Amino acid sequence: QSVLTQPPSVSGAPGQRVTISCTGSSSNIGAGYDVHWYQQLPGTAPKLLIYGNNNRPSGVPDRLSGSKSGTSASLAITGLQAEDEADYYCQSYDSNLSGQVFGGGTKLTVL
Amino acid sequence: QVQLVQSGAEVKKPGASVKVSCKASGYSFTGYYMHWLRQAPGQGLEWMGIINPSGGGTNYAQEVQGRVTMTRDTSTSTVYMELSSLRSEDTAVYYCARGNYYSSGYLDAFDVWGRGTMVTVSS
Numbered sequence: 659q660s661v662l663t664q665p666p667s668v669s670g671a672p673g674q675r676v677t678i679s680c681t682g683s684s685s686n687i688g689a690g691y692d693v694h695w696y697q698q699l700p701g702t703a704p705k706l707l708i709y710g711n712n713n714r715p716s717g718v719p720d721r722l723s724g725s726k727s728g729t730s731a732s733l734a735i736t737g738l739q740a741e742d743e744a745d746y747y748c749q750s751y752d753s754n755l756s757g758q759v760f761g762g763g764t765k766l767t768v769l
Numbered sequence: 770q771v772q773l774v775q776s777g778a779e780v781k782k783p784g785a786s787v788k789v790s791c792k793a794s795g796y797s798f799t800g801y802y803m804h805w806l807r808q809a810p811g812q813g814l815e816w817m818g819i820i821n822p823s824g825g826g827t828n829y830a831q832e833v834q835g836r837v838t839m840t841r842d843t844s845t846s847t848v849y850m851e852l853s854s855l856r857s858e859d860t861a862v863y864y865c866a867r868g869n870y871y872s873s874g875y876l877d878a879f880d881v882w883g884r885g886t887m888v889t890v891s892s
Contacts, residue, residue: 660813694878696814703885704814709870709878747814751876757830758804758816758875 661686662748664761671769675736678764680748681729686759688729691751695724695733698745698763707746708733735766743768771795773865773883780889786853789886791865798846799823802874805839805850807861808885817863819874820848828875855890862887 663681670676680693687693693711696704706715708724711731721736731750735742748761776790791803805817818829820839827839838851848865862885868877 692876692878696879703864703866703882704879705882706878706880709880713870715880749814749878755831756828756875757818758877760814760816763813 660762661752661755661759662750662761664746664748664764666762667765667767669767669769670738672738672740674738675734676738676766677735678733678746678748678766680731680733680750680761682731682750682752682759683729685754686729686750686752687726687731689753691753693724693726693731694749696747696749697742698747700744704747738768740768742766771867771881773867773881775863775865775883775886778887778889780891781855783856783890783892785855785890786851787855787888788849788851789863789865789888790847790849791883792845792847793822793867794846796867799843802868802877803839803841803848804866804868804874804877804879805837806864806866806879807859808864809858809861812861815861817850819868819877821874822846822848852888855888857890860888860890 695708698704711726712724746764752759774792820827822841841848865883866879867881869880
């Protein structure tokens, strides 16, 4: 059971917009700790997409964006492309556990 | 270029220990915290702990506290993760990842990852 809750799967057609939610609690996202997002392609290491809720590292396209409100955060992907098909994970810090925590991951399927 | 190179796959028996290495290059080794994470087959990511390559200070996740030891060798820019008393549930890909963007390593996002080391625990 992951500390952060993500939907197991989402899907969308090419060109569409999808969002992936990440729900936490008062000891992590709700306590004000930042949320980071990763993309993981099969058989590879995760790749950082968003840090600090809504900041993109160099090289990440601006059709990806992040937001945070209350005890939840979201990753939005616009202009969906076939290469976006992957697993996505959210991450934050939890004060009760004194460590980093992750969501269980969301599999994005491009129809 | 910035990269983390991990040691190769391991197969261990229950009760044994494993030590995985992660060699950093392309940046100031002591300028960034290093984290260890793992991912069991078909499962999500689990954070294991953090080491400060500068002073060697560590903090471990409750899940592996007492069984994990993280160390570093500044002369070779290498960090190590040793996990003892292995059980079948420890079968996973183990990653080292560089922390970045925060002065406190505990809030880090992980911007550079190793390719992972598969550790299989089987009798």
